[in-house]
Amino acid sequence: MKDRLTEELLAMRAAREIRPGDYCNLGVGLPQLCASYVPEGAIVQAENGTLGYGPLVGLDNVDEMDLDFIDAGGSFFTTAPGMAFFDILTSFVMIRSGRLKSFLGGLQVSEKGDLAIHSLGSADKFPQIGGSMDLAWGAKRLIVLMTHNAKDGVSKVVKELTLPISARACVDLIITDLAVIEVASDGLVLKEYAPGWTPQEVQTQTDAQLIVATDAKEIGF
């Protein structure tokens, strides 16, 4: 079995999509790991009401933990110069007015860029939508981070969604532990692939048809 990208490497690659000057939202799950690699000059939003917070509190600085400094995923953050607090109504005005690059986890993405994120279908008894549909609909650019295949090996990059849809034609870029795939008007374009893999091998792991970019290359670190 060939190696796939670790979660950290996946997050590191995804964070390259964040440029100085960007405002971005890092969803719960894999996207949260990008926080450690955000370039200077980019500002991260937490949809429960903060812009521009500092590094997360870890086990080595538990004494800096403050009950009221908490991000959307429930992690505590430290303060940073220039941070701003606001209510959730204002937060989703930021989100739906197209001012943020959104990084979301995903359960499935289709060839047309349709996203399934909020529901495993009948396995989920209670609503798990949260802010995902707002983030997917309103993003200036939507980047989905997920493992390429589910634990049982089934591809998450699919021709048509089989899980309940969260938002139609919303995804711009898919970053998995095997590939970087752009959602283009004529289909899914394989731009980069994990070290040691070939585009053909990535295709065998993928339900959707991939168009290999003429300049496709290995993901470099």
Add this chain to the structure above:
Amino acid sequence: MSKICTADEALAGVHDGDVVAAHNWGISGSPGYLFRALVERGVKDLTLCIPNLIPLPEGFVERGLTDPTILLPQLKKIISPFIGARGILSSLSETFLNSLASEGRLEIETSTHGILMERLYAGATGLGGIYSPVGVDTIIAEGKEKRTIDGVDYIFEKPLRPDVGLIKADKADTLGNLVYRGSARGANPVIAMASKYTIVEVFDVVEPGELEPEMIVTPGVFVDCVVRIPDEDVYSGKRRPELMQILAAVMLARGVQVEEAVSEGGEM
């Protein structure tokens, strides 16, 4: 006129069948003291409108802290975008929710965080509803009017005008002007505006003139009752350092970020 009163006095205005809105996104900004008092008030058949219904992780409830799941026996309906989280809903809450839902005693209506806020805001401003582009062709759209305006698809979302708003702020003056701290602001300001009757729990009450007018986020006109959490209560401002220590202890014991809700591709 002073709006200061006790939780009992304030909650006397809550009745069977009321729609109650409250904030929840972890402990911060969620009115735990009022949740507990509402259980004691004993009203039933409530509809709870809440951004998240997330149980506290182990280690908190044992220390007298509550989460909105304690209201479950009093509810007939929940309007919420997020209930539990894959893997973190406590087994007790899950069993209870399951049994309520399967017996048809609990109706669950879902939404999205952003659209729930817009529906409350529409209720606050007297709008008849909104056409929303979020959730078109999804579970959110089921049973709702769909309309295309200038080539864009929308679904019709009704306004929400709760009978009662239970909110939390850092500090109030006796006129009900409120200031918040950090991420505790949450949905509290919009719930205050949308509700017909708003009760706020605060750590501290000051005299008019002591809050900087420019710093006030929720003006007193949106607040009916101000309840100062008693010093001896676990939720009080005085015992806040203790609460932080509990958090730190739980975090160290678990060796992970507290309240972490990471799940397979999950998004809150």
